[in-house]
Amino acid sequence: MSEKFKVLYYVNQFFGQVGGEDKAGMAPLFCPEKVGPAAGFEGLLKGAGEVVGTVICGDNYFNENKERSLEFILNVIKEQAPQVVVAGPAFNAGRYGMACAELAKAVVDELKIPVVTGMYVENPGVDICKEKAIVIRTSDSAGGMRKALPTMAAIALKLGKGIELGSPEEEGYIPRGMRKTLFVEKRGSQRAVEMLIARLKGEPFQTEMPMPVFDQVNPAPAIKELGKATIALCTSGGIVPKGNPDGIQSASAQKWGKYDVSTREALSAPDFYTTHGGYDPVYANEIPDRVAPLDILKEFEKEGLIGKVYQWFYTTTGTGTAVSKAKEFGTQIGAELKAAEVDGVILTST
Amino acid sequence: MKKLIITNNPAVKEKFKNVFFIDGSPQDILTKVRDLVHQGHGLISHPLSASLRMMFSPYRTVVLSTKKEQIDFFSAEIIEDSIIKYKNHMNYRKIDNVHSEDYQVIDILLLEAALNEDTGSW
Amino acid sequence: MVKEIERFGIPIVHMATITTISESVGANRIVPTVAIPHPVGNPKLAQEDEKVLRKELVKRALNALTTEVSGPTHFE
Amino acid sequence: MEGLSENKLVWRNKWGVDILKLEIGRIYIKDIQLGNETTVKNGILTVDKEGLITKLKEDERIKDVKIDVARPGEKVRIIPVKDVIEPRVKVSGGVNGFPGVTAKQAQCGDGVTHVLYGAAVVTVGDIVGFQEGVIDMWGEGARWTPFSKTFNLTVDINVVEGLTPHVHEETVRVAGLRAAEFVGTAGKDIKPDEVLAYEMGSIFEESAKYPNLPKVIYAEMMITQGLLHDTYIYGVNAQNILPALLHVNEELDGAVVSGNCVAACDKITTYQHQNNSVINDLYAQHGKEINFLGCIMVPEHTTLGGKLRASEYTLKLAKMLGADAVVISEEGYGNPDSDLLMICKKCEKAGIKTVLITDECAGRDGMSQPLADTAQEAVAVVSGGNVSHVVTLPPADKVIGNPEAIAVLAGGWKGALLEDGTLMCELNAVIGSTSEIGFHNVTCRLY
Structure with a gap:
């Protein structure tokens, strides 16, 4: 051997x-x-x-x-x-x-x-x-x-x-997410009728094409003192700094970015623009705050309506992004926000 | 009732009024349709064809309604899904330019069927 | 994304135009916005008026964050 | 009206109400030969080739007809296939042929019909240059299409110059149906090897008989969008209909004809309408597990307005009939996915349980998400397979039809036509491979 x-x-x-x-x-x-x-x-x-x-x-x-x-x-x-x-x-x-x-x-x-x-x-x-x-x-x-x-x-x-x-x-392995085409013993209509009868009898049945699962999360408690709260701004509208330094994809995003906005008054053009491929970018490129309203949040911070705008602004693109990816992004961003003791989040979507 | 026809099919441009002609790919048509839907136009015809073979077509024609104040969410979801689905197909297929004349003809016939079908003026 | 952030116990408000999608992705606090390409803006308005509009929308969002909810709720 | 009374057999049940009763007598066909007469002897179907050509050429729009035979196992490839039709003959009740298309109007689903079981008429010929649709009678390709198991009489139609595409399409469609009718007559006086009885009373009667069985309806979606994308019911182009309720026997007896020839893998050929597998499998459970109420024929429109109307109307019919559940099958891919999910959502919201049959596009490697449209309500879905799955088809000894159409298969994507004639193509080119009425036994599993 x-x-x-x-x-x-x-x-x-x-x-x-x-x-x-x-x-x-x-x-x-x-x-x-x-x-x-x-x-x-x-x-x-x-x-x-x-x-x-x-x-x-x-x-x-x-x-x-x-x-x-x-x-x-x-x-x-x-x-x-x-x-x-x-x-x-x-x-x-x-x-x-x-x-x-x-x-x-x-x-x-x-x-x-x-x-x-x-x-x-x-x-x-x-x-x-x-x-x-x-x-x-x-x-x-x-x-x-x-x-x-x-x-x-x-x-x-x-x-x-x-x-x-x-x-x-x-x-015994975890499905890779591959849809494999294969032959089965029973024709499709037979499988459909069996599935139907199982459904009608309240017996377990297995769909051949599972839909993405949307579960619900219990609402987090409201902010008590807005005047002392740190609010983070996030968007799935693809607003990125000039040159898109992290190369966030215009669709089917594989990553998210975070940018320091502590010294900014607004997300103004041409320093920021949208890389999102899912809508007409003209309006967002003129005034990126139309997608992610940093300007207003900063004003409210000055007025004392809110405590603070969180230093980092989070962004990705929402179009065509797989559910599993979006989930991954949310978990990563959420962990950071939690660690930074952010009190509330505004997420804008296009 | 004015309808807006978005097309890259020259034969459609010749034959119909209210045509917004784009000298581009089917993908460009879908993108333009999406932008117009975001501006308040509704979809009258579905942006995709009903058969796989027509996914290879170099031509795409979509009928839109006149602009309304309120955006039609239903249309917005459909065009978004359609773009994803179209791209998904074209990742590993290419447009069949060899038979473009035939595709032109079928595209226009399917358009006529759609226009005949839509009798209302909602 | 909304859900995963909220899972950490941080209240999150989703500002989106297509609110049906918002609900289906599990948002609990929802503020309907103006239009897909400019959720919190309106290029048809004069710049000052547009700002007033945006201010109003962000206020609504903050109001949502300070309001207890028990399930998907629209703030209009 | 003459047709209705002519030869009509009326059964009466114990309530004394007219019902449709259909007997399908299967004559097993073991081979097809070309000859000088059209007969069945000992399971061998002989077709009068010249007689058939003469018959078809009665239509002045037809210039040439080529007749050939393809048998299971032969290294023969048929391309581009337009339709597949089962040859049959009406022995009693109704009229022979396809009412409203090749015969005068009559009630389908009643009386006795003989079927040349195991034989099929396959029409070949392109109306436009990009047509595909392949049947391989042997090897790898044969596994993927149900029509490699039938003895196929191929009818290759060449039309005269100058026909409009509409007229061209109609000529080829009708020629195929006429050919099936011509061949089918051979079975008229033959004793069937097997007799299937399809008997169904009125909805009230059946519900009285089976008060405790759940009421099930079948919603069959059909492509109805224009040239090469049409379906006909009793000769009516279904583009312009509201969803129509059919008795479960009608489609099995020639009421529905395909005019759809651009969705090779998931179109419903006329043969598949005649032998609709969903109807047959639901029928088999009628009176046992379910009470099968009927079929709603649902047009797939191109307009959103049409889609909304058809889905609402389907739901309403299902509700009027008191359906507890519905099996919904799709035809085609792309915009019909919207109809499918609309009907599903509306039914589920109304408390009617659904099972859907569709196919999927998961990319060549199967790693893409199968659907762009999703609905949480679609909890029970049967998949007919991935249309993008790649198959390798070795070269044929003989090609029936247009060999150039093979290049079309390889031309529209990054596929390959190798020098020796080996072809790599997607399942979407193979007739009936990913059937959305569950006619075939292909599926997808998560790996």
């Missing part, structure tokens, strides 16, 4: 048995041994693959030095030339999950090597990499390791041998 495929394993400082939180700042290193979960992994590959080494990196180091970390790790991968890269599982650990996810994305995009990882479904890393890597569904704590590894190994085995993966349910 000289034709074994090669697997490279990635773990954080904890699973790499270097140390706990105190070692989270360690830079990545390559270790030709099989460390932590990598140790038992080879056995699960049933003699078809071998683990050629382990990359260990501190979670904080990775997240704070993403580019440097990726450069190092990608170089190791190039040298070792594995057929499959395995990372984690990260369970519900946010920083570890983000590291696995960013690594997975880079490896798939740049090196075209398949990656298997494992995460709890609510790990923020899932959304980052599930389209690129295979993310198996794990429990939320390391107690699920014994269950996770065989699932990951089974997938690694298929990837290593170039065998097509089955459905997410069969293989």
Whole structure:
């Protein structure tokens, strides 16, 4: 069996048995041994693959030095030339999950090597990499390791041998968001009638085309003292500084931007304009405050009607942006506003 | 009842009055329609065709109502969705210019059907 | 976006022209605005009048933020 | 009116009210041969080729007709397909042919009809240059179209010069129907291998019989937007109708004819109207799980006003009939998606449960969101597959129709026509591949 495929394993400082939180700042290193979960992994590959080494990196180091970390790790991968890269599982650990996810994305995009990882479904890393890597569904704590590894190994085995993966349910991974066209036993009309009868009987049924879910959030309590409140201004109308320094897309936005407006009286032209591709930009470009009314908020701040306009102005474009992206933006922006103790938010949309 | 026909089909321009002709792509037509809807015009005809093959057409004609004070939300949602859907298709398809004459003819026939259908003056 | 920010317990007011979308994305405090390309402006007005209009709309938004609501509410 | 009384068989049930009773006798066809007479013997359908050509050329607008046969498994490609029609003959009740189109007006859905089951007439010929629609009889392509399993008599129509597109379209459409009628007569005196009975009383009677079963209606949307985008009911162009209520038997007996030939993957061919799978599958549950009330034929208009009107009217008919649930099927892609969701939303809001059948465009890699329009109310949707799914079709030994149309398939997108004739195309070019009446067994799953 000289034709074994090669697997490279990635773990954080904890699973790499270097140390706990105190070692989270360690830079990545390559270790030709099989460390932590990598140790038992080879056995699960049933003699078809071998683990050629382990990359260990501190979670904080990775997240704070993403580019440097990726450069190092990608170089190791190039040298070792594995057929499959395995990372984690990260369970519900946010920083570890983000590291696995960013690594997975880079490896798939740049090196075209398949990656298997494992995460709890609510790990923020899932959304980052599930389209690129295979993310198996794990429990939320390391107690699920014994269950996770065989699932990951089974997938690694298929990837290593170039065998097509089955459905997410069969293989235990989180759906990648791919609509796969396939044949089923029953014709469509039959499936429709069965679905109808199940609905009529109040039995469970599964739609073949799930609609995006809109859940409702309980309203946050009102601001008590407006005169002391810090108000943040956000827009999905794509108002950006001249030159669009962060390259916010005109549609299907992949990112948001924040700009310091503490010294500004208004979002005036030509310092600001709209990059939004979803409406006629003429009016917004004449007076950007028509989309995001910083001018009025600043006046109210002066008058003492409100305590303060928050230093940062947040912006993105709303058109064609996937629900999952909008959600991601909201979570990131919300976390920042919460940390900054902002009391209320005005969000304008075009 | 005045209707406004937005088109990039030269044959439509020749044959009809109240035509706003744009020398551009179907995408330009949809963008212009969107801007006009935002200004208060309503959609009379749907901005998309009913078949996949017509997505390849170099021509697109949309009928709008006269401008109203209040923006028609329904029209605004439809044009927005239509643009997303159209772009989604054209990401990996290209316009079929080889048969542009035939597309011109079908475009105008579908327009005539739409105009015949809309008898009201709401 | 609206929902996710509100999830942090911060009151948020959505100023939007198509209020049906506003509701469907889960906004609880909604201020209907002027038009899609210029939600809080109106190029037809003189610049001073336009400012008055914008002031009025932002006041409505602040009013919304200081009002307790129990579900999607329009402030008109 | 003559047609109505002629040969009409009237069944009476215990309430003594006229009902429609349809018997479909299937004669299994195992092969088609071209010859000098039109007969069925031991399951072999022989078609009088010259006789058929002469018959079709009675229409002076037709210059040439080419007749051929494509059998399952043969390395044959048919392109561009305009329509597929099942050859049938009326044995008793009603009149033979397609009332309002090829025959005088008569009630469909009553009496005895014989079907040459397993055979199909496939019309070929382009009215405009960009037509597509491929049927491969073998290999990979055959998996994707239900019409690779039928023995196909292909009718390639060439018209005289100078016809307007409308007249050209009508000529080809009617020629296909006439050809099916001509061939179908071979089954008139043959004993069917299988007899299907379709019997349905009035809505009141059926509801009295099954008081506890939920009442279900079928709303069938049809493309009705102009040339190459039309559907006919009893010969009436459905562009100008209000949604019409049909007895469940009528469409199964030739009341509905397709004039739509630009949406290869998800159009409803005449064959699929004659064998509408939703009607058949609902019928199978009638009296068991559901009380199947009827079909509402819903036109898909181009105008928003028309869409609003048709969706409201459909809801009203459903309410008048006391429907508890409705199956809604779409035809086409693009603006009809709006109609589909409008009807869905209105029905759900009125407390009528819906199940939708549609197809989706999720991009070549399947990674795009399938729909641009979304409605929270659409909780039960059947997908006929991704129209952008790419299939690789190896070269054929023989092409029936216009080989140049193959280039059209590859021309409109970044597809490929390789030197050896291998073609990569999207499912949207393959006839019936992503059927929105659920005629085929393709779907999409989230991976």
